[in-house]
Amino acid sequence: MVFGKRYDYDDVTFVELTKSINKLFAELGSSQLMTVFPFLRFVPGVNSSNRIIVECLNEVQAYLRHEITKHRENLDTENPRDFIDLLLTELQTQEKTDCFTEENIVFIIQDLFTAGVETTASTLRWGLLYMVLSPEEQQKVQAELDSILGTDHDVPTLAHRSQLPYTEATIMEIQRIRAIGPLGGPHAPNEDTTFRGYDIPSGTQVLPNLWSAHMDPEFWPDPEKFDPRRFLDSGGNVVRRQESFMPFSTGRRACIGEQLAKMELFLLFSSLVKHFTFKLPEGAAAPSTVGCLGLTYVPPTVNMCIIKR
Ligand code: HEM
Numbered sequence: 550m551v552f553g554k555r556y557d558y559d560d561v562t563f564v565e566l567t568k569s570i571n572k573l574f575a576e577l578g579s580s581q582l583m584t585v586f587p588f589l590r591f592v593p594g595v596n597s598s599n600r601i602i603v604e605c606l607n608e609v610q611a612y613l614r615h616e617i618t619k620h621r622e623n624l625d626t627e628n629p630r631d632f633i634d635l636l637l638t639e640l641q642t643q644e645k646t647d648c649f650t651e652e653n654i655v656f657i658i659q660d661l662f663t664a665g666v667e668t669t670a671s672t673l674r675w676g677l678l679y680m681v682l683s684p685e686e687q688q689k690v691q692a693e694l695d696s697i698l699g700t701d702h703d704v705p706t707l708a709h710r711s712q713l714p715y716t717e718a719t720i721m722e723i724q725r726i727r728a729i730g731p732l733g734g735p736h737a738p739n740e741d742t743t744f745r746g747y748d749i750p751s752g753t754q755v756l757p758n759l760w761s762a763h764m765d766p767e768f769w770p771d772p773e774k775f776d777p778r779r780f781l782d783s784g785g786n787v788v789r790r791q792e793s794f795m796p797f798s799t800g801r802r803a804c805i806g807e808q809l810a811k812m813e814l815f816l817l818f819s820s821l822v823k824h825f826t827f828k829l830p831e832g833a834a835a836p837s838t839v840g841c842l843g844l845t846y847v848p849p850t851v852n853m854c855i856i857k858r
Pocket residue numbers: 660661664665666668669672729730733734735796797798799801802803804805806807809810814
């Protein structure tokens with residue numbers, strides 16, 4: 550979609566790019582401490598993650614610049630091949646305004662990969678972990694999928710989404726019980742402000758605790774229990790816009806990829822559960838539901854059997 554080609558898993562460029570992005574995420578996780586205690590950036594050793602982050606970003610950006618240059622060489626604005634062509638076409642129409650530059654294209658694509666890949670992948674991995682832990686919920690999703698799509702090998706499409714409330718509610722429960730961005734993104738007020746009796750001077754870094762909203766027993770009784778029915782009304786319809794549910798954060802700087810992520814999660818999760826059953830190997834102990842908090846909250850590695858239905 551972005552580069553106009555598909556990369557094989559052993560493609561050298563793809564492997565290098567993936568390595569850089571994975572390293573970037575791992576280091577961004579350890580550099581969180583410096584986000585909370587900024588003085589640590591002056592401590593040698595502790596601040597080495599900053600250097601690695603810059604190196605990884607430089608590698609990713611060098612590749613993006615190379616691809617953009619190649620696209621520019623044979624751009625046909627009437628027949629865009631991919632996302633880069635679309636952005637280059639837009640750039641040409643806006644060239645005189647100065648507010649959209651080639652550098653913006655680099656950062657838009659970088660955001661797409663850094664903010665858009667690992668987030669959805671980790672949510673799906675949490676989903677499969679909870680399917681393994683809750684076989685009865687998995688069966689209910691499969692029964693609903695079979696009832697709408699039949700028992701043959703049809704793949705769910707977005708058109709089926711409104712007919713699959715239990716599947717949707719299950720995805721929402723996955724996002725509630727293990728928010729992969731538990732502390733949202735760091736923000737700062739532009740002016741001195743007061744929130745619930747706390748004075749917050751302008752420029753103070755604020756991290757929203759989305760985790761506490763998702764685990765508040767006042768809104769979610771027995772919050773560690775995996776229960777998709779929390780998101781269904783008595784008629785079995787999905788209840789949206791719950792006050793204490795905000796996996797994509799809230800406000801003007803909420804996740805810009807929310808709609809795309811919801812579509813991806815629906816298509817991938819429903820296709821996987823439609824075609825496979827996920828279960829623990831015979832006699833294996835239940836896996837832990839404690840993840841690892843880096844930039845995102847990632848699930849532990851779990852051995853599971855994937856059985857074709
Ligand atoms: C399950 C998937 C995802 C989850 C749970 C998620 C969650 C979040 C959260 C909590 C934030 C922080 C919002 C804040 O600062 O208050 C965020 C920001 C952001 N997300 Fe996502 N995200 C997901 C997928 C995506 C995808 C697919 C994209 C793009 C293709 C994306 C792009 C972004 C960007 C660019 C920001 C920064 C927005 C800004 O600072 O204004 N995300 N996301």
